[in-house]
Amino acid sequence: MPIAIEPTGKAHIITLQGQVNSSNAATVEAELLHILQTGARNVLLGMTDLSDISGAGLRVVVxxxxxxxxxxxxxxxxxxxxxxxxxxxxxxxxxxxxVAATRAEALEQF
Incomplete structure (x- = not known):
């Protein structure tokens, strides 16, 4: 499950690809929390390329x-x-x- 990270002036934009499920949720969570530990305070989570999410994936988002x-x-x-x-x-x-429909709409919330 590739995760792309793009820091901007307003927020860190994190894009999830593929699926987040019980087999990779712990890895995804660790990567996301590491981003917070490096100082990210505002995060846009892009799901344009995310095809499926399980209960374990929902837990990561929460x-x-x-x-x-x-x-x-x-x-x-x-x-x-x-x-x-x-x-x-x-x-x-x-x-x-x-939740926003597009990246531009999401950025407007900051």
Whole structure:
């Protein structure tokens, strides 16, 4: 599961590709938390190239959002594919997470 990281003036843009599931969720979580340890406070999480997410993947996103809130930061998710958006919706996460359709809309939230 490749993760691309692009620091900008407003936020770190992190792009997930492929799938986040029980076989790689721990690795993804470790990489994301490492980014926070290096000083990232505002994160855009791009899901344009994410084809599937499991419960383990959802947990990773929730942990990331919680850690950012604890440090005064913010998480904005953008570019959810319909099948990924449906998983977030069924779990009720769309109501509690910041979600934007595009990267440009997500950046406007900072």
């Amino acid at each position: 942990v990331l959002a919680k850690r950012l809130r604890q440090t005064g930061g913010k998480l904005v998710i953008y570019g959810m594919q319909p099948q990924v958006r449906e998983v977030f919706d069924l779990c009720g996460f769309l109501a509690v997470l910041n």
